[in-house]
Amino acid sequence: MSAVFSPPPAALPTDKELVLKVIPMPADTNGNGDIFGGWVMAQVDLAGSVLPARYIQGRMATVAVNEFIFKQPVRVGDILSFFSAITRVGNTSVTVEVEVYAERFSAQGQYVKVTEARLTYVAIDHQGRPRPVPKHNAPA
Structure with missing residues (x-):
């Protein structure tokens, strides 16, 4: 019988904003x-869209999943915390990094980084075509 790998507890990021919490x-x-990887990916896409929405001020679409790394499995009952930060604001797009931490059901108060991703969202008009990101609406 082999021992189950348990990574050391991680500190939650202080340079990113908590944008979503969910329990699978x-x-x-x-x-x-x-937990199915596709479910985690869907939650990351939702979490990733929170901060770009402040810049884009209207319709947007996920244009790229630039990087997606599953570091640890996610389990039923984990409390997942999604942290996000903008890394780039372009003419029509916003790129964001998302980190996901699990607070295990059996180890409350301890966090394990389970996923990290980088996604790009594009501002779109009502016909689905790219449009400029409003410069005057960007947060300071």
């Missing part, structure tokens, strides 16, 4: 009993 449920599991 049994219906979100894969065949191994862990």
